[in-house]
Amino acid sequence: MINEIRDMKSTVLLIVFLFVTSLISAQNSGGKPNFILIVADDLGFADLSLNGSKQIPTPNIDRLAEEGINFTQGYVSAPVCSPSRAGLLTGRNQVHFGHDNNMGGNQPGFDPQYLGLPLTETTIASRLDKLGYATGLIGKWHLGEQPDYHPLKRGFDEMWGYTGGGHNYFTSKPDGKGYDAPIECNYKTPQAITYITDDKGDECVDFVKRHKNEPFFLFASFNAPHAPMHATEADLELFKHIKNEKRRKYCAMVHRLDVNVGRIMKEVEKQGLAENTLIVFISDNGGPVDSNASINAPLNGQKGILLEGGIRVPFIMNWKGKLDAGKTYKNPVISLDFAATFFELAGGQITKDVVFDGVNLMPFLTKETQSIPHKSFNWRFTISAAIREGNWKLVRLPDRFPMLFDLSKDISEQNNVAFDNLDLTKSMLKKLGDWDVSQPHPLFLEGAVWKKRQVKLYDAKYTLVQPE
Numbered sequence: 001m002i003n004e005i006r007d008m009k010s011t012v013l014l015i016v017f018l019f020v021t022s023l024i025s026a027q028n029s030g031g032k033p034n035f036i037l038i039v040a041d042d043l044g045f046a047d048l049s050l051n052g053s054k055q056i057p058t059p060n061i062d063r064l065a066e067e068g069i070n071f072t073q074g075y076v077s078a079p080v081c082s083p084s085r086a087g088l089l090t091g092r093n094q095v096h097f098g099h100d101n102n103m104g105g106n107q108p109g110f111d112p113q114y115l116g117l118p119l120t121e122t123t124i125a126s127r128l129d130k131l132g133y134a135t136g137l138i139g140k141w142h143l144g145e146q147p148d149y150h151p152l153k154r155g156f157d158e159m160w161g162y163t164g165g166g167h168n169y170f171t172s173k174p175d176g177k178g179y180d181a182p183i184e185c186n187y188k189t190p191q192a193i194t195y196i197t198d199d200k201g202d203e204c205v206d207f208v209k210r211h212k213n214e215p216f217f218l219f220a221s222f223n224a225p226h227a228p229m230h231a232t233e234a235d236l237e238l239f240k241h242i243k244n245e246k247r248r249k250y251c252a253m254v255h256r257l258d259v260n261v262g263r264i265m266k267e268v269e270k271q272g273l274a275e276n277t278l279i280v281f282i283s284d285n286g287g288p289v290d291s292n293a294s295i296n297a298p299l300n301g302q303k304g305i306l307l308e309g310g311i312r313v314p315f316i317m318n319w320k321g322k323l324d325a326g327k328t329y330k331n332p333v334i335s336l337d338f339a340a341t342f343f344e345l346a347g348g349q350i351t352k353d354v355v356f357d358g359v360n361l362m363p364f365l366t367k368e369t370q371s372i373p374h375k376s377f378n379w380r381f382t383i384s385a386a387i388r389e390g391n392w393k394l395v396r397l398p399d400r401f402p403m404l405f406d407l408s409k410d411i412s413e414q415n416n417v418a419f420d421n422l423d424l425t426k427s428m429l430k431k432l433g434d435w436d437v438s439q440p441h442p443l444f445l446e447g448a449v450w451k452k453r454q455v456k457l458y459d460a461k462y463t464l465v466q467p468e
Contacts, residue, residue, distance in 0.1 A: 032215040041226035044287025060262030074315020091339025091356035098443035115461030116144020131193030139221035170232035201260030225253035
């Protein structure tokens with residue numbers, strides 16, 4: 001009898017505990033989902049085992065896709081870091097507000113006051129902050145280093161990271177500049193760097209722990225595998241069979257990125273948040289084959305140009321119980337879609353004052369609608385511009401006739417069929433030109449030295465098959 005009473009008390013206490021926990025969870029979340037935006041830096045399309053890599057196992061990133069949706073035609077709005085991130089965080093094509101170029105110092109004739117994400121634009125962090133979210137940036141910013149452009153003034157409540165475009169993986173200096181800049185943090189005294197990919201993983205896990213009882217937006221902005229090519233000795237040992245030293249370092253860096261993506265996933269699961277958290281994984285542009293030994297196969301091209309290897313990237317969405325597990329989505333989508341998706345899921349209302357160039361992807365993924373998210377895309381970056389309509393893609397360069405590719409038959413963009421389809425070439429060139437001349441002037445430029453380099457990148461030969 002005594003044992004029965006004890007068992008009954010234990011059962012009642014368990015029921016009360018579960019009920020109270022569910023009430024607290026519901027009260028704290030307000031029914032709003034959490035968002036974790038994981039951005040890799042300069043990751044090659046083919047450098048995930050998910051996308052066929054035979055050299056780099058990436059089990060954690062693969063699991064994100066296996067338990068979520070893998071987008072095989074996921075694009076970014078620019079082939080380099082800063083403009084791509086400007087589009088990603090605003091949900092607007094950055095060309096529309098003059099953020100065409102990468103940020104590499106002010107050029108003569110331009111006002112340095114405008115060297116950053118224009119203050120006329122609203123980030124998704126700002127929008128979610130107003131909707132009651134805790135917002136945090138861990139890692140790279142690269143959208144302006146002057147005070148007005150600082151992430152803490154652009155919607156982020158918390159920051160641990162740096163405002164420049166890259167960082168040394170092992171050290172920083174109190175008075176350092178560029179890659180040696182000190183780590184900034186507004187919620188604690190930042191610890192000394194151990195290996196920055198792991199340090200970012202630490203901070204992302206800590207952010208999830210600290211904000212588990214309220215809706216949150218975490219921008220997990222990794223710099224791996226962006227230069228400098230720094231890897232730990234333990235990770236290099238895993239890839240000692242790869243003879244090319246730069247490629248070996250690159251593989252080790254991607255491996256360590258994957259490990260820390262896994263740590264974030266594990267913490268979300270540990271805190272019981274998986275069913276209320278949308279996790280997104282993307283790279284800010286294609287791999288810069290010439291500088292970090294990345295591989296974009298079977299895509300042609302690389303970072304800095306508008307061939308597929310520069311703008312088609314790994315693109316994953318994972319939300320337990322809300323998105324079908326193991327699904328492949330084949331229609332073209334773009335990084336601009338994330339801001340619109342997050343905003344509407346958080347309860348935001350689209351008005352004349354809230355403008356996105358991307359769309360909320362959820363109705364397309366849940367089959368609420370049978371239409372496709374986008375019929376066409378436009379890109380403009382320094383010396384080149386491109387348009388995609390359906391499976392047709394046209395690239396315009398300053399020193400040659402336009403190139404036209406049928407991506408349904410030629411994913412590697414090896415066969416320029418512009419002269420075989422003159423009417424289509426003229427039509428698409430006219431649409432691209434009309435769009436181009438309707439855009440404002442860039443607010444800042446990259447150094448002129450990059451123009452010749454980018455033209456040469458269109459003529460380079462790229463690996464189109466996976467190495468063993």
